[in-house]
Amino acid sequence: MKRTSTTRQATAAAFALALAGCATSQTATTPAATSSTTATPPPTAASVPGRSIVLADIDRSVSPCEDFYRFSGGNWLKNNPVPAYATRWGPRNLLGDRTQATLRRILEEAAANTSAPKGSNLQKVGDFYASGMDSVGLEKAGLKYLQPELNWIAAVKDLKTLQAEIARQQTLGTGAFFRAGVGPDRKQSTVYAVNMSQGGLGMPDRDYYLKDDARSKAVRTAYVTYMTNTFKLMGDSEATAAKKAAAVLRLETRLAQASKDRVALRDPNASYNKMTLAEANKQFPNLGLPTLLAQNGLGAAKEVIVGQPEFFAEVSNLLKQEPLSDIKTYLAWQLVSSVPSALPKSYSDEAFRFSQVTSGAKQQSVRWKRMQAATDGTLGEAFGQLYVDKAFSPEAKAKALQMVANIKESMAEHIQTNTWMSDATKQEALKKLNALRVKIGYPDKWKDYSALNISRESYLKNVLAARQWNYQQNVKKFGGPIDRTEWSMTPPTINAYYNPPMNEIVFPAGYLQPPFFDPEADDAVNYGAIGGVMGHEMTHGFDDQGRQYDSEGNLRDWWTKEDGEQFTQRAGVVGKQYSAFSPLDSVYVNGKLTMGENLADFAGLTIVYGALQKQLQKQYGSGPRPVIDGFTPEQRFFLSWAQLRRSNIRPEALRQQILTDPHSPDQYRTIGPLMNMPQFYQAFGCQQGQKMVRPDAERAVIW
The missing domain is CATH 3.40.390.10 (Collagenase (Catalytic Domain))
Structure with missing residues (x-):
């Protein structure tokens, strides 16, 4: 059950994977349900107290045979409304809060340790979190640390320099236009291939651009407001900001019209279109793929697997047909909207106001929770080792492995x-x-972060450096043997996944805790x-x-x-x-x-x-x-x-x-x-x- 976030800040590892999807029980003396058809315990079986089934949450006014969802948890549903800072609320969220508290202690201890050896995982984890929590520093910096990237965009003057900037934005993980990364060749799983997939949209789904129902129109209106207000924060006048927002919406609507919907994307064969680099360059001439791949460390690639050729044909046309100024505005938007939490509070406030329309959230998550999630997503295996020591015993791993075997x-x-x-x-x-691989708890081989430089100077610099490092980690796999030790989730993650090209199932330690898993239950x-x-x-x-x-x-x-x-x-x-x-x-x-x-x-x-x-x-x-x-x-x-x-x-x-x-x-x-x-x-x-x-x-x- 891999449930993905709505953020556009996807890592290359997540892209590669995408290419391949507690309370104490009370003793009860009453029957299991009030329905006369309910099975009763065999008279010879002794009744003893148990763990993990929360009896108080059961709504016995409902028959299990009429609505088992309400029977099993109706009282809980009545008594646990969604908190203001959340959009949904359930056991996963409760476990998430408990896990976050543990991770917060680890992070705050690391942040307080200013004498950690430079270059060590402890130093990087502490400095990354500390820089993210430095709200005063973020306000003081403004756009200072983003300006060099905005200058790269501003310097674009023709198709050739535009192609180079699109390649750069790939390394920055902004999501502009499309995604290109390295993953196993799905028809030759012993080698890595360059995979390209549609992207480039700022709203959660293509339908928000294309449908004219009231809900879609409301989301579009909120998106335009979000863009306009953000451009104003960046120094534009009201009129200029509105004009820029309209340009971005127009370009993204073109991309949406060329995008396959989510049902069509579920067909893996339809998304497998292998072609030589020369063929791809001929079909999508304005992308400059040979130059893009060479610039990003993939110059040795002779073939690419294109997920949606029609989409890339439209991107190629767009790059030639649309005004260069509008394309540059789009690139600037993709950049700034991918890092709101690394900018002054006014930027993340605007991003949250838009998310309120799409998700119904009433209150923004507190800063430390957002920074904990960001640190986990960036340096998850560095401090995940500390988490495993605190929260996952060898006995729990052995029990879980036995269950999987059964x-x-x-x-x-x-x-x-x-x-x-x-x-x-x-x-x-x-x-x-029989060939299925099983991974439980944490990796046998931890990631090496030695090439990633992290300091307390700027959270935004850290974010962009981590994205570039992560991109390089992904592309350098090309031409090498398949790494079957790699994980696409960090140890504290409360989730699991199956990876088709690897034929593996993966269960992080974060999931293997009560109430999902209790070795004593x-x-x-x-x-x-x-x-x-x-x-x-x-x-x-x-x-x-x-x-x-x-x-x-x-x-x-x-x-x-x-x-x-x-x-x-x-x-x-x-x-x-x-x-x-x-x-x-x-x-x-x-x-x-x-x-x-x-x-x-x-x-x-x-x-x-x-x-x-x-x-x-x-x-x-x-x-x-x-x-x-x-x-x-x-x-x-x-x-x-x-x-x-x-x-x-x-x-x-x-x-x-x-x-x-x-x-x-x-x-x-x-x-x-x-x-x-x-x-x-x-x-x-x-x-x-x-x-x-x-x-x-x-x-x-x-x-």
Whole structure:
């Protein structure tokens, strides 16, 4: 479950990956639910107190068979409104606050240590954070440290110097026009390739530029206001600032019209267009690709993989057709809007006012939280080592690895017993599963930051230096062996991911904490919580996108024609179900955009349920299984799954999620899979006709 930020300050590592997606329980004496159809514990099983299922959060006025989302966490939803500084609120946020407190202590200790050896990780972490917290210094500096980059843009006088500046902005990570970086060749995963992908938009999605509904118009208006006010802060008059904002909007609208939508971008084959550098230069002559790549350390590249040729053709035309002054204004905007937190407070205030319209946030996050996130994103492995020492034990890692092994075994059994897949496809699937790499907690090989210079002089200088260093770290991989030790998330990250070209699943230490993972909790709770995440990431390798990659991470069709058609048909049932979910009036989930995540939820939960049953069989054989807090292991499994997905979200943020996020809203991630699982019906005694039970003819079955 990789949930990405809306920021445009993406690192080259994140780009490479994109190319490839707690409270104490109370003892209860009442039955699991008030419904007469609810299963009751076997009379021979002893009831004992448990951990991690929060009984007070359960709304027993709701039947689990009518709305399991409300049953499992209705009281929590009522009692936990979204704080002013957040746009959504759930267990992940609570764990995030706890993790941030730990990281803050580490960072403040590092910042206070002014005698750390120069060049050491401790010095760099301390100076980066301290420079970011120096609000007085930021106000005093104004645009002083950004001015050299603005001067580079101002000096552009023709197409040749424009091409050189676009190349420079690639190294600065501003997001201007497109993204170019190094990642595994998706059809030859043993070598690195230069990948190019569409970009260049300042609003969260292309549709905000193209649609004329009231919501899109309001976002566009707010964006123009944001740009106008920022240009005024940079010294322009009201009239000049408004003219510049209009120019940027016009250019970005052109880019939006040429951009593929998010559903189209999910097709990995359509985004794989390998061509020689000479061919690319002929198709997109005004980009100056040979010069751009040579300038940025990729002069040895003879081929490029172009994600969206039509988009790059339009960029090439735009660079020739649009007034040079407007293009320079666009580049300046892309630069300044990529670093608002490194400029005086008035700049970040303007950026926040625009984000309020798109996300509904009421209050800007406090400075130290923003700087903690920035330090994690820039030097995450440097101080992540300290975090691991404090928050992640070897015992926790061993337990997590054992769970993954059990889930992998369950997945193998589901493949082998699959009734609609041929033996030939099964063998390829098992081969891919057996080749799956598992990374838990933290890297075996830490990043080397020795070439990155960080000081307390200027936070903005540090940010730009870190971006350039990160870009160089990415491009220098070209021509070398594939680095399979690399991580695309830092140890404190509360998330996980599957990487198709590497055929790997990765679980940072930040995720492996209560309430998602507790080595002391009973198996049913852990399998329903972090186990559900493990199964989700594992089965991403077999969702509608992941299934197109083979055991070695190559984009290759290893399915028989009949099996591929069967899968597509079954996945279509899932898409239809989710497209019918409507969290807001006239707003529906996009079943095509969320297909991969929905399939991973479906398959993952089924696989993990099987793994739990194997674990229970090892522990208890055919004997009685413990009832804890009044719930059977199966009931605790589903409750654990649901309680970790409860969340409140602002309507604005929910609308933006529906438009841009490949994950369905949490309420549907919770109930969507369960509505198709006979195991859930049996656990809670649900009957046909109840809302959580789909008729057999409408039920989705993947694995």
